[in-house]
Amino acid sequence: MTIFGKLTQKRSSGMSRFDINGNLLREHTYMYAISFEIAAFLLSLFCFLYCLIAKRKQYIPPKGVSNRVNDQHFQFLMMLLSIAVSSIVSVTGVFLTTLTGDAVLTFWKYFFHALYFIFHTTLSLAFGLYIVSVTGTDIKKNKILYLLFFLPYTIAEALILTNQWTNWCFFMDENSIYHRGVLMPLLYGLAAFYIVMGFIFFIRNMKAITRDDSIAVGVFIIIATIGIIVQAVRSDILVELFAEALACLVIMMVLEEKAGHVDQMTGLLNRFAFSENVRRMLASKSPFTIVAIQALGISSLIKRFNERSADQFLLQFATYLSLNSGEGTAYSYRRGEFLVLFKNDGKSPTDFASKVISRFDSPWRIGRVDVSMSVMAALVHSPEDIRDYDELEDFLASFAGYRKNQEGSYLVPDKDVKTMIQSRAYEDELQKVVKKKQLEVYFQPIYSLNEHRTVSAEALLRINVHPFTEVSPELYIPIAERTGLIYDIGLFVFEEVCKFLAAERTKATPIRYVELNLSVYQFLEPRLVDDFEKIRRRYGIDAGAINLEITETGGALDKNEVLATLKRFIEIGYTLSLDDFGTGYSNFVRMVRCQFENIKIDKSILWDLGEEKGGKQTLQSLASFIKLQGSRIVQEGVETKQQYDLVESCGADYIQGFYFSKPLTKEGFYDYLDREGATIHSA
Numbered sequence: 181m182t183i184f185g186k187l188t189q190k191r192s193s194g195m196s197r198f199d200i201n202g203n204l205l206r207e208h209t210y211m212y213a214i215s216f217e218i219a220a221f222l223l224s225l226f227c228f229l230y231c232l233i234a235k236r237k238q239y240i241p242p243k244g245v246s247n248r249v250n251d252q253h254f255q256f257l258m259m260l261l262s263i264a265v266s267s268i269v270s271v272t273g274v275f276l277t278t279l280t281g282d283a284v285l286t287f288w289k290y291f292f293h294a295l296y297f298i299f300h301t302t303l304s305l306a307f308g309l310y311i312v313s314v315t316g317t318d319i320k321k322n323k324i325l326y327l328l329f330f331l332p333y334t335i336a337e338a339l340i341l342t343n344q345w346t347n348w349c350f351f352m353d354e355n356s357i358y359h360r361g362v363l364m365p366l367l368y369g370l371a372a373f374y375i376v377m378g379f380i381f382f383i384r385n386m387k388a389i390t391r392d393d394s395i396a397v398g399v400f401i402i403i404a405t406i407g408i409i410v411q412a413v414r415s416d417i418l419v420e421l422f423a424e425a426l427a428c429l430v431i432m433m434v435l436e437e438k439a440g441h442v443d444q445m446t447g448l449l450n451r452f453a454f455s456e457n458v459r460r461m462l463a464s465k466s467p468f469t470i471v472a473i474q475a476l477g478i479s480s481l482i483k484r485f486n487e488r489s490a491d492q493f494l495l496q497f498a499t500y501l502s503l504n505s506g507e508g509t510a511y512s513y514r515r516g517e518f519l520v521l522f523k524n525d526g527k528s529p530t531d532f533a534s535k536v537i538s539r540f541d542s543p544w545r546i547g548r549v550d551v552s553m554s555v556m557a558a559l560v561h562s563p564e565d566i567r568d569y570d571e572l573e574d575f576l577a578s579f580a581g582y583r584k585n586q587e588g589s590y591l592v593p594d595k596d597v598k599t600m601i602q603s604r605a606y607e608d609e610l611q612k613v614v615k616k617k618q619l620e621v622y623f624q625p626i627y628s629l630n631e632h633r634t635v636s637a638e639a640l641l642r643i644n645v646h647p648f649t650e651v652s653p654e655l656y657i658p659i660a661e662r663t664g665l666i667y668d669i670g671l672f673v674f675e676e677v678c679k680f681l682a683a684e685r686t687k688a689t690p691i692r693y694v695e696l697n698l699s700v701y702q703f704l705e706p707r708l709v710d711d712f713e714k715i716r717r718r719y720g721i722d723a724g725a726i727n728l729e730i731t732e733t734g735g736a737l738d739k740n741e742v743l744a745t746l747k748r749f750i751e752i753g754y755t756l757s758l759d760d761f762g763t764g765y766s767n768f769v770r771m772v773r774c775q776f777e778n779i780k781i782d783k784s785i786l787w788d789l790g791e792e793k794g795g796k797q798t799l800q801s802l803a804s805f806i807k808l809q810g811s812r813i814v815q816e817g818v819e820t821k822q823q824y825d826l827v828e829s830c831g832a833d834y835i836q837g838f839y840f841s842k843p844l845t846k847e848g849f850y851d852y853l854d855r856e857g858a859t860i861h862s863a
């Protein structure tokens with residue numbers, strides 16, 4: 181008897197079972213085979229529902245936010261859906277083959293075969309697209325290649341849909357038994373195309389995904405391949421879909437779990453999703469622009485109101501960003517810090533940044549009050565500015581601590597963005613120059629309006645070595661702070677100041693004291709006072725000749741250890757100045773609590789008020805308040821005669837600024853004093 185005959189005979193007896201491809205299923209494997217398909221169905225359905233119901237929750241954005249979900253997530257759902265449908269169709273198909281019957285049954289048998297192929301082909305495509313997403317492969321770069329990528333799928337589906345007339349893929353004979361058509365191998369080949377492509381993309385772009393994730397994808401490919409091979413060898417064991425469902429479960433647990441993460445507070449995609457997407461874009465060399473945005477003054481907001489108000493503001497801001505980012509995707513990176521990723525480098529990121537900054541011209545409604553807030557934004561382009569993720573991380577680390585000496589909202593200048601990106605290179609260079617002591621201290625005259633002469637100077641750090649010559653200390657001081665190098669730098673500056681004060685030549689000038697800058701990071705070091713004292717005693721300098729300038733950065737004066745150190749300095753006889761007064765951090769209460777000899781009004785205040793109508797009154801009332809506290813006023817940043825007159829009439833005590841002189845070398849400073857002395861004498 182022919183095999184065919186055997187089949188028909190067995191089939192008509194109703195005892196044997198056949199798989200969807202019409203192959204005879206051995207009795208003892210029948211339940212076994214179907215069980216795999218049923219398991220595949222249940223497993224993929226479970227994963228599908230879990231993703232949709234449990235994990236989708238993470239994607240439900242706050243009201244008004246249109247959140248873009250990663251393509252990857254949809255492709256994953258598509259894969260699960262294809263497995264679920266293919267397996268249930270297959271189970272139904274196998275069930276139908278056990279029945280004998282009329283034309284209607286033949287129709288349904290045909291129908292389920294076709295349905296199976298439709299979804300099984302979709303599964304291959306979804307797999308290919310999923311790997312494309314995960315590895316960040318940019319298939320859209322080339323329009324023709326992009327269309328070619330979908331061509332095998334289109335051909336395969338067209339073949340199945342037209343099979344009814346052509347019988348090229350498969351057909352049912354008069355006994356309603358399934359037969360493969362001439363083009364069946366092509367159909368398998370077209371589906372295999374995506375598996376092969378996925379594999380190629382995976383190998384090529386493996387570095388775009390983290391180690392754990394690449395292991396997960398690797399395991400996924402291996403399990404699915406084993407399933408396909410087993411089924412090819414033993415067509416009675418319908419294990420392929422089950423293996424694929426199992427592989428999806430692995431992916432769901434490892435990759436999808438993380439990729440779906442969304443910042444719970446703002447509803448935006450989180451930092452993890454950001455790094456994942458950026459790494460992929462870097463790996464695929466797709467150009468992009470990041471608009472980094474940081475809301476300023478969050479800590480003051482918390483102090484003024486409470487944590488909840490800060491959250492309220494951040495949620496509103498996040499919503500605003502999400503609604504206005506156009507083609508960009510907004511991510512919540514750190515509290516108060518957002519990144520908007522644009523996959524193009526056209527005009528829109530720049531326009532978006534300006535729009536965000538101008539939004540801060542008007543206040544934000546927090547609870548029942550309108551609060552003025554400020555923001556800073558920076559544009560980072562790839563590949564122009566950054567080439568790898570490390571550079572971006574360096575930038576983000578510096579960006580968090582970056583502040584321009586300016587009130588209000590601003591766009592960070594490109595020059596500063598570039599410096600922040602190179603901050604690690606700066607760190608290395610800084611380490612070298614500090615070790616080699618290639619540091620210098622310049623002195624900027626401080627003029628007394630009462631005595632009509634220079635009575636003091638501010639000591640300012642200079643590094644006359646590339647690349648520091650070209651940038652302001654405002655940029656490398658934060659790097660020195662972050663790396664701890666500031667401590668040694670501070671000791672160097674302190675020693676130079678002592679040397680200067682101890683020099684006979686200085687003693688012959690009217691200089692009574694020198695001001696030097698101390699950063700909070702120096703105060704946090706318990707040795708500070710002792711180390712300073714050792715140096716001071718060595719040079720025999722009177723503590724009263726040294727004035728320490730402190731900046732009220734980020735609530736520094738709230739820290740007990742900082743206050744304790746300040747107290748010790750005062751007890752010894754040092755005097756203190758509050759630097760950069762008015763830059764958004766200063767707090768009147770603290771100003772009163774720490775006995776400041778001088779309050780240095782920040783240059784930006786003068787520059788802003790000088791232009792405004794009524795600016796004079798504001799400066800006057802600020803001055804009288806400071807005087808009431810018993811402090812003297814030093815006005816920084818006086819550049820013009822006009823500013824000089826304004827400051828004088830407002831009651832300032834001292835003036836520091838380019839109007840008199842820029843910071844000078846020690847020699848330059850002596851010459852300056854000589855010249856000044858000569859003018860006073862000749863007057």
Ligand code: C2E
Pocket residue numbers: 624639640641652653654657666670673697698699729759760783816817818819836837838839843
């Ligand atoms: P700061 O303490 O507020 O110093 C005043 C800054 O304003 C100096 O900038 C000075 O050159 C500049 N300046 C003064 N008058 C004018 C003016 O009329 N016009 C303009 N455009 N600028 C004026 P510099 O030297 O670049 O220092 C920047 C900041 O770096 C300082 O701000 C200070 O915070 C920090 N810094 C400098 N040296 C040291 C140091 O030795 N230790 C620490 N911890 N910080 C330092």
Ligand code: MG
Pocket residue numbers: 638696697729759
């Ligand atoms: Mg200063």
Ligand code: MG
Pocket residue numbers: 759760780782783816
């Ligand atoms: Mg200052």
